[in-house]
Amino acid sequence: MKKLIALAMTVVMSGLVLVGCGSASTGTPNGEKAATPQKIVVGLDDTFAPMGFRDDKGELVGFDVEMAKEAASRLDMEVEFKPIDWNSKEVELNSKKIDMIWNGLTITEDRKKNILFTQPYMANHQIIVVLPDSDIKTKADLSGKVIGTQEGSSSLDAINSEPEVAKTFKEIRTYADYVAALNELKIGRVDAVVADEVVSRYYMSKKPGEYAVIEDNFGEEEYGVGLRKDDTELLGKLQGALDAMKAEGVSAEIAKKWFGEDIIK
Structure with a gap:
């Protein structure tokens, strides 16, 4: 009888071990479900x-x-x-x-x-965008002009980093995004727009001939x-x-x- 009981216990314990191995095969240490990706x-x-x-x-x-x-x-x-x-x-x-x-x-x-x-x-420049027939050819020509840019942008930071230039502007107007600023330039509400080169050139490529970029800029930056x-x-x-x-x-x-x-x- 003792031998039969011992044999039965051995079978039960073997089964428990096999169950444990089966849980571990899911790939987690304690038989837990695999964590969802962060x-x-x-x-x-x-x-x-x-x-x-x-x-x-x-x-x-x-x-x-x-x-x-x-x-x-x-x-x-x-x-x-x-x-x-x-x-x-x-x-x-x-x-x-x-x-x-x-x-x-x-x-x-x-x-x-x-x-x-x-x-x-990525490297980027803060370019100055004007209309093709604009009399603005250099940064100095921005004196007395209304300048547009995006609110809270690095373009605004770039402008403010050159206070000797910024103080010559008639006004700086900020917009929700660069597209809005460029639209304001197109209809004549601002004289120039300071904007990220990457964004502006992509947008301007969709509207060839409508805008021009002068040689001067407000510096290079990195993304x-x-x-x-x-x-x-x-x-x-x-x-x-x-x-x-x-x-x-x-x-x-x-x-x-x-x-x-x-x-x-």
Whole structure:
């Protein structure tokens, strides 16, 4: 009888071991279900073509959108894009409504105080856009003129970084986005627009002959992805993905699609 009981106990214990092994085969240490991929929420200005904007079907598309999707895929993360008020981008980030700002975000010393940046992935200029028949040929010709730009943009920062020039303007008017500013230029409500080169040239390519760019500009800047200051681990992973994308030529292919050439820094 004792032998039968011992044999029965052995069979029961063997079954328990097999059940335990079956749970472990799901790929998690304690038989738990595999965790769902971490989701990152990317904040963007959805009018900022060609970096991030809505196509004719209302879908979010653009260079930065594709870059973010590719990086998230490499990190095994889900990505959600959230349109935000660009003028409140730092508040959105630090209140954790979004996890990243990825939309032609210029790296500046002032922004570094509140934002953790990746390495620059693109260079950009702050150009001066006028009408083809404008008498504005140099930066000095902006004296006494009405200048338009986007509210809360690096273009406005670039203007303010040259106070000796800015103080000669008759007025600076800010708009919700660069497209609105360029439309104001077209109908004569402003005399010139200071804007991101990447955005402006893409927009102007759709309207050939309607605008001109003078040789002078308000300097070069660099684009980076912005995270919260304490998200150092996520920054490291993201930078690794961006480095790999560049080394493999993936970033270059995305750039060629949207700009016609490789403009990755």
